[in-house]
Amino acid sequence: MNKQICSWIIKCALAGITAFALLCLATAFYFNTPVHYTNPDGATEYKYEPGLWFHGTEGFGYGRVNNDGFNNLEDYTAGDKIDVLLMGSSHMEGFCVPQKNSAGAVLNRLFGVEKSVYNIGMAGHTFLYCAKRLDKALEAYKPTEYVVMELATLSYDPAAMDAATDGSLPDIPSHTGGLLTALQKLPFLRLMYTKYMKGTNEAVAAAAGTTEPVSPEEYEKSLSRLLQKVAAVSGEHGVKAILAFTPAVRPEAESGVFVDARPEERACFERLCAENGLIFLDLSGKNAAAVTEDGRLPFGFANTAPGEGHINSLGLEIFADAVYERIRAGEGTA
Numbered sequence: 001m002n003k004q005i006c007s008w009i010i011k012c013a014l015a016g017i018t019a020f021a022l023l024c025l026a027t028a029f030y031f032n033t034p035v036h037y038t039n040p041d042g043a044t045e046y047k048y049e050p051g052l053w054f055h056g057t058e059g060f061g062y063g064r065v066n067n068d069g070f071n072n073l074e075d076y077t078a079g080d081k082i083d084v085l086l087m088g089s090s091h092m093e094g095f096c097v098p099q100k101n102s103a104g105a106v107l108n109r110l111f112g113v114e115k116s117v118y119n120i121g122m123a124g125h126t127f128l129y130c131a132k133r134l135d136k137a138l139e140a141y142k143p144t145e146y147v148v149m150e151l152a153t154l155s156y157d158p159a160a161m162d163a164a165t166d167g168s169l170p171d172i173p174s175h176t177g178g179l180l181t182a183l184q185k186l187p188f189l190r191l192m193y194t195k196y197m198k199g200t201n202e203a204v205a206a207a208a209g210t211t212e213p214v215s216p217e218e219y220e221k222s223l224s225r226l227l228q229k230v231a232a233v234s235g236e237h238g239v240k241a242i243l244a245f246t247p248a249v250r251p252e253a254e255s256g257v258f259v260d261a262r263p264e265e266r267a268c269f270e271r272l273c274a275e276n277g278l279i280f281l282d283l284s285g286k287n288a289a290a291v292t293e294d295g296r297l298p299f300g301f302a303n304t305a306p307g308e309g310h311i312n313s314l315g316l317e318i319f320a321d322a323v324y325e326r327i328r329a330g331e332g333t334a
Helices: 002-027 103-111 127-141 158-166 179-184 187-197 202-207 216-236 263-275 284-292 313-330
Strands: 036-038 046-048 051-055 061-065 084-087 117-119 146-151 240-245 249-252 256-259 279-282
Touching: 002 187, 084 103, 084 127, 103 117, 103 313, 127 146, 127 158, 127 216, 146 313, 158 216, 216 240, 216 263, 240 263, 240 313, 249 284, 256 284, 263 279, 279 313, 284 313
Parallel strands: 084 117, 084 146, 146 240, 240 279
Antiparallel strands: 036 046, 051 061, 249 256
16 A cells, blocks of 8 residues: 555656646746846846747747847957947847847847947836946946937836936845756746746836826926936946837827827926937837827737737837937938
């Protein structure tokens, strides 16, 4: 009897291990994100281990994180010439689309041999985190001409903007080391954790924007200080800063298209950018035109709600085209 019980337990264990291994194998081609760890040079809060990645939970993206820990088609060697440094959130990270369709890859195709674009877009790195890390990023990669920062919203809490300005915006933690790292490398466990157990970091949520109305006076005061910092840091490193605003848009019965932006904040942002010598690139019109003229949505995927979530391949192409045209126009070649 004891032998039968032991045999049954062994068979159950083997069956469970086999099933788990098969789940991990299947998940590896559906949701497989490299482990991230704190970025030692401070250019971003964290970066990934090099390796293949697959994302099928929103859109379907696949590619390879380069040797430097970012989503670029080419590897990076310290000292490589970079003309344009691209910073931003998960929209610029581009894990929801094939790697060749990311904003950085499209920009490199547009510029050809004329300019080199390097993408350090990273999930969670909204404009406030990019501003916080700007000095370190420019110091690490030394772009010769431009830094482009993506903004998915202009609605930021004044306290979060102040924290980004004075550098007190809390770091985004990386939970790695020992057994935790090993467990994160098991795709099925990573998917289950991301889907059901991953909590919201309060600092990241605050820096991502706010849906609550804020005092116009406080908003302008905090934004002015933040943009002064961005301008000063960019100037110290000899580059021009482009702040590219790419709001979500979707069809609306009454107006034809809804643009997720508050007009008063957009006007304030544009004015303060001009006062500080920053280039404000507003993609509201181009994103809206995709809906009204072409009947296509720059946000959302076939496996998600239309117009919701991350920028899709169309939206990233619109973004890259707009940045390319603005740079060429600034050089008098458009």
